[in-house]
Amino acid sequence: MLRRILRKSLTGLTAGALCLGAVGAQAITPFEQDVNDAIDAGIAYARAQNWFGQIASGSNGPGNGLLLLALLEKTGDDGYAGLDAADQTLARRSACILIDDGSFGDRGSFYSYYDGQVMMALSVYAQTGGPDVPGEVFGSYNCSARSVRATMDKVVDRTIAAQSKGTPTSGGLPGYWGYSGTGRDSSTTQLTAAGLGAAKGYYINLGESPDKNRAPLISTALDLTSAAYAVNGKLATGTYCSDTCGDPAKGQACWGHGYQSNYGNANSSNQQTASGTWLQQLGTGKNVNDPAIQNYLRWLQNNYAYSDNIARDSWPEAYFYYLWSSSKAYGFIENSDVTPSAGNVGPTDMGTLPAKASCTYAWSRSREVNRNPATDTRPAPRNGGVAGPAGYYAETPKGWYYDYAYRLMSLQTAAGQFPNPNGTWSVSADHGYALLVLLRSLGGACLDTDGDGICDSDDNCPAVANPGQEDGDKDGVGDVCDNCPKVANPDQKDSNGNGIGDACEIARCDMDGDGDIDSLDIRAITKLRGKKVPPAPEAADIDNNKYINVNDARGCTLKCTRPSCATR
Amino acid sequence: MRLAALNACAALAAGLLLAGAQPAQAISVQVQGMPAAVVAGDNFTVDVVVTDIVDEIITAWDIDVAFDSAVLDNIAVTWFSDPWGDLADAIYDADFQATMTDVFLVSLLSDADLTAVQCPGGSCAPTLKLTTLSFTALADGVPVISLVNWGLANDVKCADNLQCYPALIPEPGALALLGLGLVGLALLRRRAA
Numbered sequence: 022m023l024r025r026i027l028r029k030s031l032t033g034l035t036a037g038a039l040c041l042g043a044v045g046a047q048a049i050t051p052f053e054q055d056v057n058d059a060i061d062a063g064i065a066y067a068r069a070q071n072w073f074g075q076i077a078s079g080s081n082g083p084g085n086g087l088l089l090l091a092l093l094e095k096t097g098d099d100g101y102a103g104l105d106a107a108d109q110t111l112a113r114r115s116a117c118i119l120i121d122d123g124s125f126g127d128r129g130s131f132y133s134y135y136d137g138q139v140m141m142a143l144s145v146y147a148q149t150g151g152p153d154v155p156g157e158v159f160g161s162y163n164c165s166a167r168s169v170r171a172t173m174d175k176v177v178d179r180t181i182a183a184q185s186k187g188t189p190t191s192g193g194l195p196g197y198w199g200y201s202g203t204g205r206d207s208s209t210t211q212l213t214a215a216g217l218g219a220a221k222g223y224y225i226n227l228g229e230s231p232d233k234n235r236a237p238l239i240s241t242a243l244d245l246t247s248a249a250y251a252v253n254g255k256l257a258t259g260t261y262c263s264d265t266c267g268d269p270a271k272g273q274a275c276w277g278h279g280y281q282s283n284y285g286n287a288n289s290s291n292q293q294t295a296s297g298t299w300l301q302q303l304g305t306g307k308n309v310n311d312p313a314i315q316n317y318l319r320w321l322q323n324n325y326a327y328s329d330n331i332a333r334d335s336w337p338e339a340y341f342y343y344l345w346s347s348s349k350a351y352g353f354i355e356n357s358d359v360t361p362s363a364g365n366v367g368p369t370d371m372g373t374l375p376a377k378a379s380c381t382y383a384w385s386r387s388r389e390v391n392r393n394p395a396t397d398t399r400p401a402p403r404n405g406g407v408a409g410p411a412g413y414y415a416e417t418p419k420g421w422y423y424d425y426a427y428r429l430m431s432l433q434t435a436a437g438q439f440p441n442p443n444g445t446w447s448v449s450a451d452h453g454y455a456l457l458v459l460l461r462s463l464g465g466a467c468l469d470t471d472g473d474g475i476c477d478s479d480d481n482c483p484a485v486a487n488p489g490q491e492d493g494d495k496d497g498v499g500d501v502c503d504n505c506p507k508v509a510n511p512d513q514k515d516s517n518g519n520g521i522g523d524a525c526e527i528a529r530c531d532m533d534g535d536g537d538i539d540s541l542d543i544r545a546i547t548k549l550r551g552k553k554v555p556p557a558p559e560a561a562d563i564d565n566n567k568y569i570n571v572n573d574a575r576g577c578t579l580k581c582t583r584p585s586c587a588t589r
Numbered sequence: 590m591r592l593a594a595l596n597a598c599a600a601l602a603a604g605l606l607l608a609g610a611q612p613a614q615a616i617s618v619q620v621q622g623m624p625a626a627v628v629a630g631d632n633f634t635v636d637v638v639v640t641d642i643v644d645e646i647i648t649a650w651d652i653d654v655a656f657d658s659a660v661l662d663n664i665a666v667t668w669f670s671d672p673w674g675d676l677a678d679a680i681y682d683a684d685f686q687a688t689m690t691d692v693f694l695v696s697l698l699s700d701a702d703l704t705a706v707q708c709p710g711g712s713c714a715p716t717l718k719l720t721t722l723s724f725t726a727l728a729d730g731v732p733v734i735s736l737v738n739w740g741l742a743n744d745v746k747c748a749d750n751l752q753c754y755p756a757l758i759p760e761p762g763a764l765a766l767l768g769l770g771l772v773g774l775a776l777l778r779r780r781a782a
Contacts, residue, residue: 571649571651571746572744575649575695579699579750585678
């Protein structure tokens, strides 16, 4: 329900069985197994700290919402419904804290850091089967009559009211929030808008409350935020890595964003730029090929890092948050089914530029390149405390997720904690961020790339509007983007890349419908030479150009079932 | 512009695929053996021949042969087994029309099998006779025989079912992609130096 990624998250026997079924019983790789084990260990650490049953540790703000999110997402798309009975109890208690505690939903006024967490976690909790009234009574909390929906309504309303209104301008307030009200603070805006993004999914999927329709109001607020980031990117010059920033004549550049909208170029940071990327994507109709989003992505590509937030402005402790914010930026793109146009950059381009030293403001850190799974040793924490053999993850593809996960697994303690090497802002929040990175969590946000009113995570065709979600063969891929709409082929495999799914290729050339392709079929196709489709049957048109010629006959010959297209 | 090795190579490969769908040296298709003049009652043949073949196989073809029906009548078409291994391993036919004959052949062999037949020892013959057409002169005159309607309806296919005649004109986008790949490779070499 939350995401369409078929992730092989194996946590516990029940969840493992469910997930294996979802991915067609593929074997799990050593890397995936270690990631899942690291997640399990991290969740176990949070349980041991009682972070699901009380205000979690963290001098500058507890991470209860982030941790509940991680607990829910460890079962993949199943969320609350996929948890065992003990963890469901923990989830209900954790939700109760977010509803009933004076630091979170029960506080009297808007506070970005807390309200964002409330909206994210409760949205996922409720959409995956968590009861609207958690019913838990423990410690000082009593949720026997407290409602998720009532809390969501209240928090959403005060969040929208607290947004700085107006037309976004460079350095201005409109579109942003501050800590407890209006402001131009990106640091708090990112958490607030993340919460609203999740709340949008809550109202779309579970229905609006009787008093008003909040999903449209949320969309308006997020569009404003998206527009604000689009005009507040700061051109990277001088102190940043900016080798491949595109053609300025075409408006292409590397744009960074700092902690405040009026911060200049010198204060751009990896963390805020990454958040600025997905915050723009939350806007209606935005996707990876939007020019301003491209400019942010170029900045991130040119300043790629996973060992640290190399451009970290005044807050190095934001390292784990940087990993999650950039993970979300790339994850949103990957889930949208919109690929970068020629010349544009996307998630697979991160870490592909050559390493470059000392090109970043103030910290003189290096731009990094993707790690090499073929030569990496197994991280010591996952190998009994000593580095394991090189190439243990050799079958894992290079890329940002591998880099991030390897780094986090390397940092995890034997007890399962993810300690922030840059010092911690909130120990529980840091732990939550690390878990959410490993889980590829998108914070429950509802992105609607094609604007058809269905969240990408639930949309059977995220990049093409299909509000009716028609899916004739019931394979989970909407008819408008199915490469074989009349034959169920959930993997959409298309070996020859001609736009026709392999499941339909046989049908394409099998003129007599006998289940194979032989000389009888080829002869039948040649008899249709020079005819348009229709009236000629689509089965003869393998190149899908609506015209039958020898290209179709020879193309089908190359797909014959037996040598020399022999008949049975 | 992305300059990573994989991307540069992928762009180059894609550029070559799109921009260079024809062989490096374009083949030609000709009518050979046409007499300079005919007298009513003359019988003669012409060959349709692929020339300028360089390291390439012919896998299928579809050709329209037009002629002046006031002077000529196409009375027969001959196919040859040599390029196709065995005519049983091909589908072929001719449609005799008043002013034109539509003739085609599609090999049922794989590209690998055709390579063994057409390029024995790894050396492909530079020319390949597709067919021979037999004509009778209906009147005295200068015979005119030409290959027409090239394009969507008629062409010659090579390996991987790529059109190798008439030569494809690369789209600007494909050329740009090719250029991008070449620039990427050039920069990579410069870095490596």
